[in-house]
Amino acid sequence: MKRLIAFLLLVATAPWCMAASEYEPLDPVYINLSDTASLQRGARLFINYCLSCHSAAYMRYRRMAKDLDISEELLKENLMFAGDKPGDLMRTTMPAEYAKDWFGVVPPDLTLIARVRKPDWIYTYLRNFYLDDGSPSGWNNTLFQNVAMPHVLYGLQGSQRLVSNSSEGDGKRIFRLEKPGTMAPEEYDNAMRDLTNFLVYLGEPAKLERYLIGVFVMLFLGGLLVLSYLLKKEYWKELH
Ligand code: HEC
Structure with a gap:
């Protein structure tokens, strides 16, 4: 297993090392x-x-x-x-x-x-x-x-x-x-x-918009997390 991991690491980094040495x-x-x-x-x-x-x-x-x-x-x-x-x-x-x-x-x-x-x-x-x-x-x-x-x-x-x-x-x-x-x-x-x-x-002109969309998505997910937590509390209330 160790050998396999070492081999995979080598394969993954080899192109990177070669590319690095090619450039100034x-x-x-x-x-x-x-x-x-x-x-x-x-x-x-x-x-x-x-x-x-x-x-x-x-x-x-x-x-x-x-x-x-x-x-x-x-x-x-x-x-x-x-x-x-x-x-x-x-x-x-x-x-x-x-x-x-x-x-x-x-x-x-x-x-x-x-x-x-x-x-x-x-x-x-x-x-x-x-x-x-x-x-x-x-x-x-x-x-x-x-x-x-x-x-x-x-x-x-x-x-x-x-x-x-x-x-x-x-x-x-x-x-x-x-x-x-x-x-x-x-x-x-x-x-x-x-x-x-x-x-x-x-x-990549859309990058400017993507930053903004990213912020909205995070806010939306944050709101959803709070709602889901409250909902879970509501469902489990009777069972405890
Ligand atoms: C007088 C004409 C001319 C002007 C003006 C000019 N270039 Fe070039 N540029 C060329 C030519 C011809 C090549 C192709 C070079 C080659 O393949 O040997 C080139 C190649 C390039 C490359 C490399 C492209 C590659 O093959 O990766 C970049 C980057 C570049 N130019 C950027 C610019 C920028 C930025 C400006 C403005 C500041 C500019 N050039 C103004 C003629 C020009």
Whole structure:
């Protein structure tokens, strides 16, 4: 029996151990879907910097505005491409054939990316672009070697060079900022947290409602418990 348990434990943990050793260390990010201001800032970054290449084609502008408390005027004036309507899906304006010509791959839809890649991965990815003279776009990424995506946020983060990578040496990545951007490093980290927060929301918008439903369900069950107890007392009264 003991041997069986040991075997089952081994089988259950083996894929996890293997997966862990395959990946680089990720920087943890604090996700908070009830932080509406953070989600709004993330939405603005996403629409200004990502939607030109990537779609979020399972989300409609109107649904996003409603969930994130964004007024329809603000949505129309600042957060939508000219010609789009609030009921439209969040599609990129870049035709897939052009993208394939320019980048060699079509930028993937990002609606579900935070579920596929996980928040820590995205947060680390967005902060780990570095200058690489050998790559076609001039950029590379420690999490995604030879990535076809250029560092579209370098104006904010600035441009950095990789001094040492985690696969070599002491397990730490070290960058050297060559040209600062418009944001200080902590400011950029916070902005990437907002953007990652928004991508998590995008992958599971119903999560916001689910939290609320969960609270109602617990209250309902609590009430039911009290009623059942009183009922039980009532039934057993005569028998004692
Ligand atoms: C200039 C076009 C362009 C812009 C703008 C752009 N990307 Fe990308 N992105 C790409 C391309 C091309 C790829 C595919 C990379 C590859 O497969 O090598 C990609 C890949 C990615 C991936 C990895 C997807 C995977 O395969 O797991 C993520 C995450 C991502 N982009 C996020 C973003 C975010 C967030 C923004 C906005 C800050 C953004 N991208 C802006 C072109 C772009």
